[in-house]
Amino acid sequence: MSEGRYKYNKRSLKFEAVRFRWRYVLAGGLFLLFTFLAFYFILFYLDRAYLETEREKKLALENQDFNTHNQVLSVELMRIKEEISALNNQEKSLYEKLHQSNREDSVGINDVLRSDDQLNDFDKVIDEITSRAKFLTAKASNNNTSFSNSWPGKEFNEYQQYPTLAPVKDFKVNMLACGFGRKINPYNKLTTDHQGIDIISQIGTEIYSTGEGIVSSISLNSEPGGLGNVVVIKHNLGFRTKYALLDKILVVEGQEVSKGMPIGTVGITGSSIAPHLHYEVYLLGKALNPAHLLVEGLSQHDIVRLTEISNQNNQALD
Amino acid sequence: MFGVYYTYNQDSCTYQPDFYSKRRAAGVIFLLVLIAMISATGTWLLLRGLYPTADEARLESENSNQRRIFSGILEELNRQENALKYLESADDQHYRVVLNLEPIDQEIRRLGVGGNTTTTNFSGAAIPEINEAYKHFRHLKSRLGLEQQSYQEIILKAAETETMLQSRPAMQPIEERMLTQFHPAFGMRVHPVFGDYRFHHGLDLTAESGTPVYATGDGIIGTADFRGGYGKAVFIDHGFGFESRYAHLSKYIVSKGDHIKRGQLIGYVGNTGISTAPHLHYEVLFHEKWVNPIHFMYRNIGQQALIN
Numbered sequence: 001m002s003e004g005r006y007k008y009n010k011r012s013l014k015f016e017a018v019r020f021r022w023r024y025v026l027a028g029g030l031f032l033l034f035t036f037l038a039f040y041f042i043l044f045y046l047d048r049a050y051l052e053t054e055r056e057k058k059l060a061l062e063n064q065d066f067n068t069h070n071q072v073l074s075v076e077l078m079r080i081k082e083e084i085s086a087l088n089n090q091e092k093s094l095y096e097k098l099h100q101s102n103r104e105d106s107v108g109i110n111d112v113l114r115s116d117d118q119l120n121d122f123d124k125v126i127d128e129i130t131s132r133a134k135f136l137t138a139k140a141s142n143n144n145t146s147f148s149n150s151w152p153g154k155e156f157n158e159y160q161q162y163p164t165l166a167p168v169k170d171f172k173v174n175m176l177a178c179g180f181g182r183k184i185n186p187y188n189k190l191t192t193d194h195q196g197i198d199i200i201s202q203i204g205t206e207i208y209s210t211g212e213g214i215v216s217s218i219s220l221n222s223e224p225g226g227l228g229n230v231v232v233i234k235h236n237l238g239f240r241t242k243y244a245l246l247d248k249i250l251v252v253e254g255q256e257v258s259k260g261m262p263i264g265t266v267g268i269t270g271s272s273i274a275p276h277l278h279y280e281v282y283l284l285g286k287a288l289n290p291a292h293l294l295v296e297g298l299s300q301h302d303i304v305r306l307t308e309i310s311n312q313n314n315q316a317l318d
Numbered sequence: 319m320f321g322v323y324y325t326y327n328q329d330s331c332t333y334q335p336d337f338y339s340k341r342r343a344a345g346v347i348f349l350l351v352l353i354a355m356i357s358a359t360g361t362w363l364l365l366r367g368l369y370p371t372a373d374e375a376r377l378e379s380e381n382s383n384q385r386r387i388f389s390g391i392l393e394e395l396n397r398q399e400n401a402l403k404y405l406e407s408a409d410d411q412h413y414r415v416v417l418n419l420e421p422i423d424q425e426i427r428r429l430g431v432g433g434n435t436t437t438t439n440f441s442g443a444a445i446p447e448i449n450e451a452y453k454h455f456r457h458l459k460s461r462l463g464l465e466q467q468s469y470q471e472i473i474l475k476a477a478e479t480e481t482m483l484q485s486r487p488a489m490q491p492i493e494e495r496m497l498t499q500f501h502p503a504f505g506m507r508v509h510p511v512f513g514d515y516r517f518h519h520g521l522d523l524t525a526e527s528g529t530p531v532y533a534t535g536d537g538i539i540g541t542a543d544f545r546g547g548y549g550k551a552v553f554i555d556h557g558f559g560f561e562s563r564y565a566h567l568s569k570y571i572v573s574k575g576d577h578i579k580r581g582q583l584i585g586y587v588g589n590t591g592i593s594t595a596p597h598l599h600y601e602v603l604f605h606e607k608w609v610n611p612i613h614f615m616y617r618n619i620g621q622q623a624l625i626n
Contacts, residue, residue, distance in 0.1 A: 006324040006333055015324055015333045032350050039358035047362075048372055055370075059377035061444055066384035069448045073391050076455055077398070083462055084401050090469055091405055094476055098416060177416070187488030187535075188580065190619040200415055224559075224604045225613025271613060273483060274416040317416075 099177065100184045101314030143307045150283075150292035161236040163211030164296045165259055167243060167279050168201050168266065171294070173302045175200050177276060177317055179310025180289035186273050186315050196242065196280030197290045197310065198317040203275045205266040207243055209257040210281075210293075211235045218253050221270065227278065228270025231263050237283075241290075244278040245270045271318045278317075392451060399458055402465060409468055417475045422468060427461065484580065485556040487534035487602050487614040489621050491564060492523050492587065499524035499597075504610040510594050519608040520563065520601030521615075527596035529587040531564050532580075532625055534614065539576045539584075548599070549591020552584050561606075562614075565599040566591050581624040 006015040052060075151159075168175070176199055183194035213235035220229050227244035231251065234240050247267025251257060268275045281290040291310035295303055324333040370378060406427065414421050443449050501522045509516050537556035545551045548565035552572060555561055568588025572578060589596045602611040 004326060005336065005339075006326060008322070008324060008333070015326075018323065028346070028350060031347075032354050035351050035354035036358050036361075039355050040362055043358060043362045044372075047366070053371060053374065056373050056377060059374065059381050063377060063380050063384055065443045065445050065448060066381070066388055069443055069451075070384060070387050070391065073388075073451060073455065076459075077391055077394055080398055080455075080458060080462060081394070083466070084398050084405070087405055087462075087466060087469060088401065090473065091408060094413065094469075094473060097480065098413075098476060174412075185488070185616060185619060187483050187486055188616060188619065188621070188624055190616070190621065190623060192616065192619045200412070202415055202421075203418070223609040223613065225602075225609060268418060273479065275418055 099314045100189070101312055139308075139311075143304070143311070146289055147292050147307070150288045158237060161211065161239075162293060163209075163213075163233075163235050163239050163241050163259075163281060164293050165208055165210040166294050166297065167207055167210050167241075168199050168277055169206040169208065171199065171297075173298070173305050173309065176291065176306060176309045177274075178314055179291055179312065180287075181311070182313070184313070184315040186318050187271075189315075192316075194316045195287045196244070196278050199277045199279060200274060200317070201266045201276060203247055203266055203268060206262045207246065207264045207266060207277055209233055209259060209261045209263050210241055210279075211239065211259050213239075213241075213257055215251045215253055215255045215257060215263070216240070218249055218251070220249070223270070225271045228267065228272065229264070233257060233263070240282040242278075242280040242282070244280070245272045245276065274317045276317045388447070388451070392454075395451075395454060395458065402458065402462055405465055405469075406461070409465065409472065413472045413476075417472060417479060419472065419475055422464075427464065429460075481536075482558045485536045485558055486560055487556065487562045487611070488616060489532070489534050489580065489619075489624050490523070490615045490617055491531050491534050491562075491600050492525050492529055492598055493532075493625065494617065494621065496525045496529045497523055498526065502612055504612065511592050520565075520599050521611045522597050522599055524595065524597040525587045527568055527586070527588055529598075530583050531567065531585045531587060531598055533578045533582045533584050534562055535560070535580050537562075537578060539572050539574050539578060542570045542572050542574055542576075542584075544590070547592040549593060550585070550588060551591070554578065554584075559605045561603040562611075563599075563601040563603070565601070566593040566597060568596070 005018045007018050008014075009016050151162075176197060178194060178198040180194060180197055182191050184190070185192050211233075213233040215231060216234040217232045218230070219227075221227070229244075229246040229249055231243045231246065231249055232240060233243075243264060245267055246264040247269065249264045251261075251263045257263060266275055266277050272278070279290050281288045281293055289310060291306045294306060298306070323336045323339040325336050326332075327334050410421060413419070443452075499522075501524070503518055504521055505518060506515060507518045508514070509518075531552075533554055535554070535556045537554040537560075539552060540555040540561065541551065541553035543551065545565075548563070550567040550570055551563060551565040552567065552570050553561060553563050564585065566588055567585040567590065570585035572584045578584065587596055587598050593599070600611050602609050602614050
C-alpha cells in the first residue's frame with residue numbers, strides 16, 4: 001500500500017487521497033478481539049462438552065467409585081456400629097449381673113460437660129462440679145483415713161518389712177474384682193463382711209508371698225465350700241497374710257519364705273465362683289484392707305484406683 | 319473500507335480503479351480471523367496446560383468431598399475397631415477368666431473366623447484404598463461375628479452360673495432367732511443315742527418343735543418321706559452336684575418333684591426318727607459325699623430377706 005490510494009468522492013466529484021485512519025485500526029483490533037474471544041469460547045465449550053482429559057476420566061471414575069462405595073460402606077458401618085453398641089450394652093449388663101455393680105463411679109468433669117443441654121445451663125454445671133468436688137473430697141479423706149489405719153506412723157525401715165508385694169504374677173489393677181468391707185455374697189446376694197480382697201486370675205497363675213516370713217499353717221480342703229486350700233504366712237511386726245482358694249500349694253508348714261517367692265497357684269477351690277485368689281492381711285489379729293498395702297511396683301494412679309475399686313459396693317467371688 | 323479504490327497512474331495520468339482492493343480486504347479479514355484462531359487456540363492450550371479445566375476443577379472438588387466422606391468412614395471404622403478391641407480384651411481377660419471358660423485362640427481371633435461376610439465380599443474398585451477398606455470391613459465384621467458368638471457363649475454360661483448360685487445351698491435352714499442351740503459338730507463324735515463314736519454327716523440345729531424350716535437353695539424335692547433314722551425327712555436336689563437334707567421334721571409341706579426356691583418353707587422342726595430332742599439335722603452333699611454344712615450357711619448374714 002505504499003503507492004497512494006484514492007477514493008472518488010461523489011459529492012465533490014474529486015479523487016481524494018485515502019488517508020490513514022485510526023478508526024480502521026480500532027475496528028480491525030475490535031474485530032480481532034471478538035473473533036479471538038468467539039474462538040476461545042467455542043473451544044472452551046467444545047472442550048467442556050466433548051473433550052475429556054486423562055485426568056478428568058480418572059477423576060470421574062474415582063468419583064463414581066467413591067460415590068457408590070461410600071454409600072455401601074456407610075450402610076455397612078452403620079450396621080457394624082449398631083451391632084457393636086448392642087454388644088457393648090450386653091457387656092455392660094453382663095458386668096452388672098456378674099459383679100452386682102456398675103463398672104465405674106466416674107467423677108470426670110467431661111461427664112458433666114458431655115450433654116449440650118447442660119452446657120446451656122451454666123449454673124447447673126457449676127452446681128454439678130461443686131457437688132462432685134465435695135464428693136471427691138469426702139472420698140479422698142475417706143481413703144486417707146482407711147489408708148492411715150493400714151499404715152500407722154512408723155520408721156522407714158519398718159515399712160520395708162510390710163507385706164506390700166502384689167500376691168499374684170503380673171498383677172494389674174483391673175484384676176481386683178472385689179475389695180475389702182461390706183460386699184455382696186454371690187450366692188444369696190446379701191451384704192456381708194468380706195475380710196479380704198479377690199484378685200481374678202487364670203487357674204495356675206503363680207501366687208507370691210507378699211513379704212518375708214514363715215509359713216505358719218497350711219490347710220487342704222477339697223470341699224466345695226469354705227476357703228479351700230489355704231496358706232497362712234506369718235511376717236514380722238505382727239503381720240499375717242492368708243492366701244485362700246488355691247489350686248496347688250508349693251510350700252510346706254514351717255518353711256521360711258522370702259518376698260516374691262511362689263507359694264502356690266490360683267485355683268477355684270472352696271466356695272469360689274470364679275478362679276481367683278482370696279487374699280487377707282491381718283495386723284495383730286485385726287483384718288486390714290489388703291488393697292492399701294499393695295503398693296510395690298504400682299504407680300500412684302494405680303494405687304488410688306485400687307482403693308477406689310476396693311471401696312465399690314460390688315459382689316464378692318467368695 | 320469498502321467501495322472502489324483508485325490508484326493514480328502516472329504514465330497515463332489517470333485514476334484507475336483498483337480491482338484487487340476487495341480481495342485484499344477479504345485477505346485482511348481472513349488474516350485477522352486466522353490470527354484470532356491461532357492465538358485463541360494457543361491461549362486455550364496454554365491456559366489448559368497451566369490451570370485445570372472447569373470440569374477438572376468441578377470433579378476435583380467433588381473428589382475431595384468424596385475422599386473426606388471416605389476418610390470419615392475409615393475414622394469411624396477405626397473407632398469401632400477400638401470399641402471391639404475393648405470388648406475382646408474384656409472377653410479374654412475378664413469374662414472368660416471369671417466364668418472359667420476356655421480362652422479363645424488368639425490366632426483364631428486375629429483371623430476372625432466365623433463371621434458373616436457376604437455383603438462386603440467385594441474388591442473390584444479401581445482405587446486401592448477402597449479395596450483396602452473393604453478388606454478392613456470384612457476383617458472387622460468377621461471379628462465382630464466371632465465376638466458376638468463368644469458373648470452369646472459367655473451370657474449363657476453367666477446365666478448358668480447365676481442358676482448355680484441360686485441353686486447352691488447358701489443360708490441357714492432355720493432363722494437365727496429361732497435357734498436355741500447350734501452344734502457346729504460335723505465329723506467324728508459320740509452318738510447321743512447309740513453311745514458310740516461315729517461319723518456325724520450333718521449339723522444339728524436345735525429349735526422348738528414346729529419352728530419353720532426353709533429350703534437353702536433352689537431345687538427339686540427328691541424325697542419327702544419317712545426315712546428310718548432320719549424320721550420325716552426332705553431331700554432337695556439342687557443340681558450341679560448338690561443335695562441338702564432336712565431330717566427329724568415334725569411335718570413337711572412339700573412333695574416329691576416340687577420345684578422350690580431358696581427361702582421357701584418346706585416343713586417344721588420335730589423329733590421324728592432317731593432323735594433325743596426336737597432339732598433339725600441338716601446335711602449338705604456334693605456329688606453324693608457329705609460336706610460340712612457350715613460352709614453353706616453364712617450365719618453372719620442377716621437372712622430374713624431371703625425368707626418368703
